[in-house]
Amino acid sequence: MGKIEINKKQKREALFNAAFDLFTTRGIARTTINDIVKSSGVAKGTFYLYFKDKYDIRNKLIAHKASRIFYIADEALKNSGITDFTNKILFLANNIIDQFVMDKSLLNFISKNLSWGIFKNELITTSNDYDIDFYNIYSIFENSPRKFKNPEVLLFMIIELVSSTCYSSILYDEPVNIEKLKPFLYDAIRQLIRSQEIEQQAENI
Amino acid sequence: MGKIEINKKQKREALFNAAFDLFTTRGIARTTINDIVKSSGVAKGTFYLYFKDKYDIRNKLIAHKASRIFYIADEALKNSGITDFTNKILFLANNIIDQFVMDKSLLNFISKNLSWGIFKNELITTSNDYDIDFYNIYSIFENSPRKFKNPEVLLFMIIELVSSTCYSSILYDEPVNIEKLKPFLYDAIRQLIRSQEIEQQAENI
Amino acid sequence: MGKIEINKKQKREALFNAAFDLFTTRGIARTTINDIVKSSGVAKGTFYLYFKDKYDIRNKLIAHKASRIFYIADEALKNSGITDFTNKILFLANNIIDQFVMDKSLLNFISKNLSWGIFKNELITTSNDYDIDFYNIYSIFENSPRKFKNPEVLLFMIIELVSSTCYSSILYDEPVNIEKLKPFLYDAIRQLIRSQEIEQQAENI
Amino acid sequence: MGKIEINKKQKREALFNAAFDLFTTRGIARTTINDIVKSSGVAKGTFYLYFKDKYDIRNKLIAHKASRIFYIADEALKNSGITDFTNKILFLANNIIDQFVMDKSLLNFISKNLSWGIFKNELITTSNDYDIDFYNIYSIFENSPRKFKNPEVLLFMIIELVSSTCYSSILYDEPVNIEKLKPFLYDAIRQLIRSQEIEQQAENI
DNA sequence: AATGAATGAGGGTTCATTCAT
DNA sequence: GATGAATGAACCCTCATTCAT
Numbered sequence: 019m020g021k022i023e024i025n026k027k028q029k030r031e032a033l034f035n036a037a038f039d040l041f042t043t044r045g046i047a048r049t050t051i052n053d054i055v056k057s058s059g060v061a062k063g064t065f066y067l068y069f070k071d072k073y074d075i076r077n078k079l080i081a082h083k084a085s086r087i088f089y090i091a092d093e094a095l096k097n098s099g100i101t102d103f104t105n106k107i108l109f110l111a112n113n114i115i116d117q118f119v120m121d122k123s124l125l126n127f128i129s130k131n132l133s134w135g136i137f138k139n140e141l142i143t144t145s146n147d148y149d150i151d152f153y154n155i156y157s158i159f160e161n162s163p164r165k166f167k168n169p170e171v172l173l174f175m176i177i178e179l180v181s182s183t184c185y186s187s188i189l190y191d192e193p194v195n196i197e198k199l200k201p202f203l204y205d206a207i208r209q210l211i212r213s214q215e216i217e218q219q220a221e222n223i
Numbered sequence: 224m225g226k227i228e229i230n231k232k233q234k235r236e237a238l239f240n241a242a243f244d245l246f247t248t249r250g251i252a253r254t255t256i257n258d259i260v261k262s263s264g265v266a267k268g269t270f271y272l273y274f275k276d277k278y279d280i281r282n283k284l285i286a287h288k289a290s291r292i293f294y295i296a297d298e299a300l301k302n303s304g305i306t307d308f309t310n311k312i313l314f315l316a317n318n319i320i321d322q323f324v325m326d327k328s329l330l331n332f333i334s335k336n337l338s339w340g341i342f343k344n345e346l347i348t349t350s351n352d353y354d355i356d357f358y359n360i361y362s363i364f365e366n367s368p369r370k371f372k373n374p375e376v377l378l379f380m381i382i383e384l385v386s387s388t389c390y391s392s393i394l395y396d397e398p399v400n401i402e403k404l405k406p407f408l409y410d411a412i413r414q415l416i417r418s419q420e421i422e423q424q425a426e427n428i
Numbered sequence: 429m430g431k432i433e434i435n436k437k438q439k440r441e442a443l444f445n446a447a448f449d450l451f452t453t454r455g456i457a458r459t460t461i462n463d464i465v466k467s468s469g470v471a472k473g474t475f476y477l478y479f480k481d482k483y484d485i486r487n488k489l490i491a492h493k494a495s496r497i498f499y500i501a502d503e504a505l506k507n508s509g510i511t512d513f514t515n516k517i518l519f520l521a522n523n524i525i526d527q528f529v530m531d532k533s534l535l536n537f538i539s540k541n542l543s544w545g546i547f548k549n550e551l552i553t554t555s556n557d558y559d560i561d562f563y564n565i566y567s568i569f570e571n572s573p574r575k576f577k578n579p580e581v582l583l584f585m586i587i588e589l590v591s592s593t594c595y596s597s598i599l600y601d602e603p604v605n606i607e608k609l610k611p612f613l614y615d616a617i618r619q620l621i622r623s624q625e626i627e628q629q630a631e632n633i
Numbered sequence: 634m635g636k637i638e639i640n641k642k643q644k645r646e647a648l649f650n651a652a653f654d655l656f657t658t659r660g661i662a663r664t665t666i667n668d669i670v671k672s673s674g675v676a677k678g679t680f681y682l683y684f685k686d687k688y689d690i691r692n693k694l695i696a697h698k699a700s701r702i703f704y705i706a707d708e709a710l711k712n713s714g715i716t717d718f719t720n721k722i723l724f725l726a727n728n729i730i731d732q733f734v735m736d737k738s739l740l741n742f743i744s745k746n747l748s749w750g751i752f753k754n755e756l757i758t759t760s761n762d763y764d765i766d767f768y769n770i771y772s773i774f775e776n777s778p779r780k781f782k783n784p785e786v787l788l789f790m791i792i793e794l795v796s797s798t799c800y801s802s803i804l805y806d807e808p809v810n811i812e813k814l815k816p817f818l819y820d821a822i823r824q825l826i827r828s829q830e831i832e833q834q835a836e837n838i
Numbered sequence: 839a840a841t842g843a844a845t846g847a848g849g850g851t852t853c854a855t856t857c858a859t
Numbered sequence: 860g861a862t863g864a865a866t867g868a869a870c871c872c873t874c875a876t877t878c879a880t
Contacts, residue, residue: 022860025860026860029861047252050852050853050854051853051854051855052852052853052854055863060861060862061861061862061863062854062855062862062863062864063855063856063857063860063861063862063863064860064861064862064863066854066855066856067860067861071854071855072854167407168399168407170398170399171398171399171403171404171407172407174388174391174398175384175388175407175408175411178383178384178387178388178391179380179383179384179387179388181387182383182384182386182387183379183380183383183384186379186383193375193376193379194373194375194376198376199376202372202373202376202377202380202418202419203380205418205419206380206414206415206418208418209411209414209415209417209418210411210414210415212414213407213410213411213413213414214407214410225880226879226880227842227843227879227880230843230844231843234843234844255869255870255871256870256871256872257869257870257871265844265845266844266845266846267845267846267847267871267872268844268845268846268872268873268874269843269844269845269846270872271871271872271873272843272844276871276872277871432839435839436839439839439840457662460873460874460875461874461875461876462873462874462875465842470840470841471840471841471842472841472842472843472875472876473839473840473841473842473876473877473878474839474840474841474842476875476876476877477839477840481875481876482875577817578809578817580808580809581808581809581813581814581817582817584798584801584808585794585798585817585818585821588793588794588797588798588801589790589793589794589797589798591797592793592794592796592797593789593790593793593794596789596793603785603786603789604783604785604786608786609786612782612783612786612787612790612828612829613790615828615829616790616824616825616828618828619821619824619825619827619828620821620824620825622824623820623821623823623824624817624820635859636858636859637858637859637863637864640864640865641864644864644865665848665849665850666849666850666851667848667849667850675865675866676865676866676867677850677851677866677867677868678851678852678853678865678866678867679864679865679866679867681850681851681852682864682865686850686851687850
């Protein structure tokens with residue numbers, strides 16, 4: 019990679035960082051391209067060499083940040099030695115929640131955009147340079163002997179329940195703070211999993 | 224009520240209707256106050272007699288529409304003769320989902336804003352002229368002999384689960400369409416309720 | 429004077445008071461007719477029954493306030509028993525300066541408008557209901573045996589010198605505060621008078 | 634200086650000229666930014682690259698024009714060979730008055746703003762690119778053997794007297810026209826100077 | 839005479855985008 | 860590739876004035 023290539027990467031990175039800072043502090047609507055370029059130290063015209071407009075950089079940021087969260091959670095899971103499916107899900111949920119607790123502005127930024135549809139969409143339309151493939155999250159099912167009526171729906175419901183309840187709990191302590199919510203939420207997840215489980219024949223015995 | 228009062232109500236109503244149409248078709252960000260006044264046939268200055276800015280009318284619209292949905296569901300529940308708590312919840316959820324299915328633009332408009340925090344906030348800061356009091360929704364617990372660890376958290380989780388899963392299912396059929404989702408969702412709700420229930424003494428026997 | 433007449437006078441008075449308060453605190457440019465009527469408790473349309481526009485009420489206010497200042501100074505002069513012409517002028521100047529020191533917002537409001545041209549103009553075009561006739565200020569010359577080359581120019585120069593130097597001295601202490609300025613200013617006035625005086629024959633001796 | 638720099642200077646100049654024309658013909662209050670940019674042939678947004686708002690360009694114009702007047706008067710004084718302090722002051726006053734007589738719109742524009750406080754303020758806060766340093770006006774005292782009680786106050790009173798009397802005399806011929814006023818005014822100035830002079834010992838003899 | 843809701847022209851300001859350098 | 864001055868459409872909002880009540 020030549021000097022030019024490095025320079026280009028740095029510019030793009032600078033724009034990304036500045037945009038994220040501004041989006042999370044002022045909000046997207048109140049952030050202008052002028053703000054972004056001023057804050058990242060590049061010229062205004064340069065922005066358009068890398069991104070189409072404000073929403074382009076926003077979308078790429080969301081995918082970037084969201085995939086990072088899953089990646090971190092997944093790495094931690096691998097190192098945990100947990101084998102039981104339910105425990106894996108709970109571990110992931112807990113890890114992600116803790117990441118959000120530690121970076122509330124991140125939660126605020128991606129929460130509303132981490133829903134299923136946009137999630138899928140973004141991952142497909144985004145170049146792979148900066149984002150990890152999400153769908154290996156399904157691999158969580160692969161090594162488990164347990165079977166579920168509709169694994170995708172199950173995952174969908176868990177993700178939606180976690181992400182939407184976390185939002186108001188972490189950011190506004192409503193209706194209760196996140197630590198008080200956790201036991202109820204994890205109980206709820208356990209019940210969700212149980213409600214979809216198909217009882218297996220005890221064939222192994 | 225004099226002629227003037229009637230006229231004022233009509234003006235406000237016209238602005239409300241025009242704004243809702245535009246917000247749901249073009250989105251809030253792409254709707255200007257100019258659009259709203261042109262579409263409602265009043266002068267630009269008139270807008271500012273009734274609303275502070277675009278976000279003011281948006282918030283009032285959300286509260287207005289959201290309370291209407293609950294009101295309709297609640298009325299239907301009263302006429303249904305259902306007495307069991309779980310069934311009441313399922314009836315309400317189903318009724319609201321059906322309302323959203325019939326008016327997808329409404330879902331798109333309020334879904335992201337129907338979360339707990341804003342919900343509470345809006346109801347408090349909005350005058351009662353146009354909105355029904357929400358908190359009688361707690362009355363659903365009052366007449367039930369069943370007891371729950373934390374009723375508010377229970378309700379919170381159910382609302383968040385329903386609203387967030389509905390969004391992508393109804394609007395994008397993701398991961399499955401709403402009719403396929405319903406059985407899983409209602410099962411999930413039943414499990415949520417069960418997971419929080421405190422067993423009562425069989426005192427009646 | 430019937431009830432209606434009294435009511436009218438009160439409305440006009442209320443508008444005057446409110447306008448003066450607002451003009452002196454926010455400035456004329458930042459005061460709207462809306463502000464004035466809101467602050468005086470009358471309806472917006474009523475404003476136009478009494479005044480043509482914002483500048484009409486401003487002009488009438490200036491004449492009103494300015495004439496009051498001269499009236500107060502003149503009354504004090506009458507009670508002082510001073511007979512010498514130069515001392516009379518100095519007494520008036522000092523009294524007016526002290527009025528301004530005690531009400532700086534008043535100074536700020538009328539200072540720039542108390543100049544000769546507008547002064548004369550306003551007094552002529554304003555109804556006499558609210559304003560005292562200014563020109564009796566010339567009476568100061570009448571009873572004096574001393575003669576001046578051009579009494580009007582003399583008065584003009586004194587008024588302009590006093591009003592323009594007071595402005596920055598009282599409001600900004602520039603170049604010195606008013607108490608330090610006074611001896612220089614009064615010396616200057618004495619010299620001005622002397623420079624225009626026509627020596628009289630010592631006929632009385 | 635590159636092409637861009639030249640272009641920038643031209644743009645700023647064009648805005649200055651257009652604004653001055655409009656301010657002096659229509660008045661500041663009746664001049665809009667729209668008028669200025671239309672008249673100077675630049676785009677509306679360009680205005681905001683150079684000035685904060687209408688009052689910013691006004692203030693910069695005042696300082697610009699005022700310093701020019703003093704500069705012209707000072708240059709003429711240097712070429713006059715006048716050495717006596719009183720005559721220097723009279724020369725300057727007369728020169729400035731004549732400038733105003735020849736450009737009444739200029740007088741109207743800056744007269745009300747040429748007062749001591751704003752004067753000082755503007756000179757300090759304005760960049761030196763466009764304005765001459767005023768304070769060498771004090772140099773008028775330096776080479777004179779004559780001493781005054783308070784030179785700054787003396788200068789202040791002279792400036793205020795001249796500027797405020799000129800305003801109504803030149804523009805409105807009130808109370809007399811400027812040519813009639815001049816002898817009285819110059820007499821007055823002589824008296825002002827005399828009233829502050831500290832008599833020196835006749836040491837040179 | 840008094841009201842105040844309604845008007846809408848027109849103000850200031852922003853900002854995504856372009857393009858000559 | 861990089862720059863940043865220039866653009867001008869489009870925005871929000873104000874507010875003097877009117878007029879039906």
